Amino acid sequence: MPxxxxxxxxxxxxxxxxxxxxxxxxxxxxxxxxxxxxxNVLIDTYENKIGPKNGARVVAKSWTDPxxxxxxxxxxxxxxxxxxxxxxxxxxxxxxxxxxxxxxxVVCTLCSCYPWPVLGIPPAWYKSDAYRxxxxxxxxxxxxxxxxxxxxxxKIRVWDSTAEIRYLVIPMRPEGSEGMPEDELAALxxxxxxxxTGLVSV
Amino acid sequence: MSRIHDMGGRQxxxxxxxxxxxxxxxxxxxxxxLALNLAAGALGKWNIDASRHSRExxxxxxxxxxxxxxxxxxxxxxxxxxxxxxxxDDLNQQALRAAGTTPAALSAKTLRAENVxxxxxxxxxxxxxxxxxxxxxxxxxxxxxxxxxxxxxxxxHTRLPQYAMGRVGRIVQRHGNHVLPDTNAxxxxxxxxxxxxxxxxxxxLWGSAAEDNADTMVLDxxxxxxxxxxx
Numbered sequence: 328m329p330x331x332x333x334x335x336x337x338x339x340x341x342x343x344x345x346x347x348x349x350x351x352x353x354x355x356x357x358x359x360x361x362x363x364x365x366x367n368v369l370i371d372t373y374e375n376k377i378g379p380k381n382g383a384r385v386v387a388k389s390w391t392d393p394x395x396x397x398x399x400x401x402x403x404x405x406x407x408x409x410x411x412x413x414x415x416x417x418x419x420x421x422x423x424x425x426x427x428x429x430x431x432x433v434v435c436t437l438c439s440c441y442p443w444p445v446l447g448i449p450p451a452w453y454k455s456d457a458y459r460x461x462x463x464x465x466x467x468x469x470x471x472x473x474x475x476x477x478x479x480x481x482k483i484r485v486w487d488s489t490a491e492i493r494y495l496v497i498p499m500r501p502e503g504s505e506g507m508p509e510d511e512l513a514a515l516x517x518x519x520x521x522x523x524t525g526l527v528s529v
Numbered sequence: 530m531s532r533i534h535d536m537g538g539r540q541x542x543x544x545x546x547x548x549x550x551x552x553x554x555x556x557x558x559x560x561x562x563l564a565l566n567l568a569a570g571a572l573g574k575w576n577i578d579a580s581r582h583s584r585e586x587x588x589x590x591x592x593x594x595x596x597x598x599x600x601x602x603x604x605x606x607x608x609x610x611x612x613x614x615x616x617x618d619d620l621n622q623q624a625l626r627a628a629g630t631t632p633a634a635l636s637a638k639t640l641r642a643e644n645v646x647x648x649x650x651x652x653x654x655x656x657x658x659x660x661x662x663x664x665x666x667x668x669x670x671x672x673x674x675x676x677x678x679x680x681x682x683x684x685x686h687t688r689l690p691q692y693a694m695g696r697v698g699r700i701v702q703r704h705g706n707h708v709l710p711d712t713n714a715x716x717x718x719x720x721x722x723x724x725x726x727x728x729x730x731x732x733x734l735w736g737s738a739a740e741d742n743a744d745t746m747v748l749d750x751x752x753x754x755x756x757x758x759x760x
Contacts, residue, residue, distance in 0.1 A: 335587070336610040337603035339620040344599040345558040351606055352565055354619055359633035361568045364642035369564035372649060374553065414650040415567075419704070421726075436537030436690055438581055439597070448563065451550050454597045457542035463692065464538040467740045472545050482743035487537065489688040490724055490749035491577075491655040492704055 378447035381412045382495060383516035385445060386527075387509045389422070390500045400424070403495065407445060417444030417493055423486065424497040425523075430481045431496045432470070432523030434462035435488040442493035446518060453522065463487055473524040496523040503529040531677070531691040532684075533589040538692035538735070555596075562598040566605055571640035571648055574612040578714035582686040583608040657721035660706035663752065664723070669700045670758040671727060678754050679711040686714035689754045693746075696733050697758055701747060702726035709751055723752040 340347045355361035385407055389396045398406040403420040407413075420442060423431040435441065436459045441449040452458055461469050466483045470476075477483070486494045498520040504512060519525030536542075554560050570580065583604040584592075592600065609615040635641065640648055665671060675695030679685040688710050707724040728747045731739035 335603070335607050336617055336620060337606035339617060340606060344562075344596065344602060345556065347599075347606075348558045348561050348565065348602045350620075351602060351609075352561060354615060355565070355569065355609075357632045358615070358619070359635045360572060360614060360639055361565065362635055362639055362641050365568050365640045365645050366561065366564040368642045368645040369567050369649075370560045372645065373563060374560065413652065415652040418652045418654040419656060419707075421702070434537075436692075437534055437688060438584070448553055450553060451547040451555070451597070452545050455546050456536060456539075457545045460536045460539040460542045461545070462537075463746050464735055464738070465740055466744065469545060473548060482741065482745070484728070485744070485746045486726075487690065487693075487746060487748045489690065490704070490707060490710075490751075492724070492726070492749050 373443075373448050377444060379445075379516075379518035379521065380513070381410075381447075382442070382445035382518070382521045383513040384410060384509075385412070385422070385495065386497055386516045386521065387513035389424075389497050390504075390512055391509050399497075407495075412444040414444050416440070417442045419492045420445070420495060421492055422495045422497050423484070425499045427478055427499070428480060428482065430477050430483050430523065431486065431494070432462065432466055432483060433486045433488060433494045433496060434459060436460070436463055437487075437489060440488035440491075440493065442495055445495055446521060450518070470524065473519065475524060475526055496521050498525075498527045501527050501529050532585050533592045534585045535691050537690045559598040562602045562605075566601055567649070568640045569605060569609065569614070572614060572636075572638045574614055575608055575716075576708075576713055577653060578686060578708070578710040579716065580604070580608060581710070582714040583611070585686065655708040655721075656704075657706050657708060657719065660721035661723065661752065663703055663725075664757070665700045665703075665725060665752070665755065667700050667703065670697055671700060671725075671755040672697050672758050673727075673750065673754055674756065680753065681712050681717045682715050685711065687711050687754075689750060690748070692734060693727075693729060693748055693750075696729055698727040698729040698733070698748075700725045701728045704749065707751070709753070711751075711753075724749055725752070725755070727755070 340350045389399050399422045403422040439454040466485050517525045520527045584600050677687050679687045704724040706721040709720040712718050712720045726747050727750045728745050731744040732742050
């Protein structure tokens with residue numbers, strides 16, 4: 328096991344990260360521990376198949392279907408699983424609703440925990456030191472960098488994902504969206520609005 | 530004191546970078562790193578807490594200098610050696626392996642392409658039926674430990690961030706019993722215990738520097754991180 332202050336095993340591999348990955352991959356493939364075809368499927372899954380469109384459907388359904396909304400608030404894991412979004416980094420879901428009194432925002436200060444089945448893998452900014460360090464201490468300053476301005480009486484609740492619970496922000500339904508069908512509403516819902524660093528507009 | 534990954538509240542970082550970046554990856558090797566982590570994780574030789582801890586064990590200068598996926602590939606290498614999937618000799622000799630070497634047959638545990646969807650859909654739930662009964666109810670006030678609460682390794686893995694140590698908050702949700710990362714990361718057992726969402730007032734955490742006294746921060750914390758507050 329590596330210990331603090333000692334050389335780590337990874338230093339035996341090339342220091343250029345691209346070469347480092349390539350070296351490690353070839354070692355693992357040569358030993359039969361990794362199936363190269365599985366790597367391609369994994370990349371395709373998280374690059375093309377699983378992404379924020381899933382979460383947008385959850386949000387739009389919550390806006391239009393009061394029964395679903397109640398289930399989502401009561402047991403988000405089950406309600407989201409019913410739509411087919413399950414698995415790694417979404418095992419235990421909680422949905423938090425924005426209201427005129429409260430805005431919700433999600434961060435992982437210790438690493439980069441993020442609800443993969445509904446949002447895909449996190450964007451670079453979510454994993455940045457600046458977001459991780461600042462979102463809990465000065466969420467309003469961070470939001471202003473995203474161009475988000477809150478209502479005068481809205482307080483902020485920042486959720487730091489320190490366990491395996493994954494939080495999905497349900498943004499407020501925008502004015503002017505009355506009567507829109509679920510799929511049109513889903514198209515309005517942005518990834519950032521489900522992290523709490525964006526708002527939904529028509 | 531804490532480790533370098535524990536950066537919540539830290540001063541000195543500039544604006545949030547790459548807010549408008551559309552792509553999820555900067556380069557193909559980042560995609561390979563993600564896939565390699567998931568495929569190697571499926572070997573079942575470690576758990577998610579151990580993999581987080583392996584990144585935290587990077588030297589502070591490396592943690593600060595490495596890009597995100599650079600941390601991942603480096604920590605993954607260390608973990609593969611730690612769990613004896615690979616030897617340092619394997620790493621040393623990699624340069625000698627000529628391209629075109631016939632790979633060994635896939636091991637029984639190797640994640641096959643056709644099993645990827647099922648493996649990712651299955652995930653790794655941390656909720657457990659066993660463990661102690663909850664001591665706290667929604668609305669109760671609690672105080673967090675003022676130092677790293679890890680019960681098995683001094684300075685070991687914990688999910689109690691430094692910015693919330695020794696502070697008073699209130700329970701807002703009970704999540705049931707979950708695997709305790711502090712022991713699981715060190716392969717010292719799952720030891721599930723009650724997990725709570727604990728809400729802290731911004732002023733409690735940041736004092737007069739709080740942006741707005743009405744704002745709050747909520748953290749998911751295990752029962753052994755908490756002490757009762759008598760009111």
